[in-house]
Amino acid sequence: xxxxxxxxxxxxxxxxxxxxxxxxxxxxxxxxxxxxxxxxxxxxxxxxxxxxxxxxxxxxxxxxxxxxxxxxxxxxxxxxxxxxxxxxxxxxxxxxxxxxxxxxxxxxxxxxxxxxxxxxxxxxxxxxxxxxxxxxxxxxxxxxxxxxxxxxxxxxxxx
Numbered sequence: 001x002x003x004x005x006x007x008x009x010x011x012x013x014x015x016x017x018x019x020x021x022x023x024x025x026x027x028x029x030x031x032x033x034x035x036x037x038x039x040x041x042x043x044x045x046x047x048x049x050x051x052x053x054x055x056x057x058x059x060x061x062x063x064x065x066x067x068x069x070x071x072x073x074x075x076x077x078x079x080x081x082x083x084x085x086x087x088x089x090x091x092x093x094x095x096x097x098x099x100x101x102x103x104x105x106x107x108x109x110x111x112x113x114x115x116x117x118x119x120x121x122x123x124x125x126x127x128x129x130x131x132x133x134x135x136x137x138x139x140x141x142x143x144x145x146x147x148x149x150x151x152x153x154x155x156x157x158x159x
Contacts, residue, residue, distance in 0.1 A: 001070060001108065003115045006049050006056035011042060013069030014056070017098045028135030031158070053077050057115055059099075059108050071099035071108045073116050077123070089126035092116065097130070113146050 006014060018039050026033040040048065048054045055075050060067035074096040080086040094116060099109045120128050129151060132139045 001059045001111060002062065002067070003057055003059050003112060006058045006072065008046055008049060010056075010058050010060075010069055011045055011049070014045065014058070014072055015042075017069065017072055017100060018096075020101050021096060021098050024136055024139075025133060028133060048074070054095075055119070057112060057119070059112055069100070070103050071097070071112050073097045073112045075116060075119075077125075078129075090124065092120040092123065092125045092128050094128060094130040109142060110146065 015038060022033060022037070022039060023035065026035045049056055053076065057073045057075070059070045059072070061070065073094055076093045076095050078091040078093050079088060081088050094113075097109065097112060097116075099112070117128060130143065130148070131154070132143055134140065
């Protein structure tokens with residue numbers, strides 16, 4: 001597997017995986033997540049791909065531009081400059097990490113995560129953060145196995 005920055009040619013494969021992620025969330029929380037929709041329009045996804053502040057990394061079968069996308073990691077640089085209470089540390093936030101549901105168990109997610117960690121270190125980030133829905137038990141276990149620990153907890157009361 002090769003891991004590289006996403007290009008516009010990867011949009012179809014990325015959209016396929018985004019639909020898989022949506023269904024995991026919809027199945028876990030149908031009260032919050034719709035079904036049969038796209039997270040981003042093609043124009044929005046193209047803009048994210050082009051923006052150096054929101055790098056997307058894809059794991060592909062081979063170096064060919066049409067190589068099958070096995071997984072991706074959407075990332076966002078975050079930094080709170082001159083904030084009253086937060087320090088100015090530079091964070092790489094993993095907005096979304098997905099491995100094709102038919103390719104799981106082959107350490108693709110681990111490789112993507114380690115690639116993101118190395119990238120964050122190269123970019124002189126202080127930390128890497130992410131959010132995970134508590135209904136996604138498999139993702140929770142994966143991230144714990146990767147060594148992540150809770151930073152904060154979101155809570156709710158449905159009325």
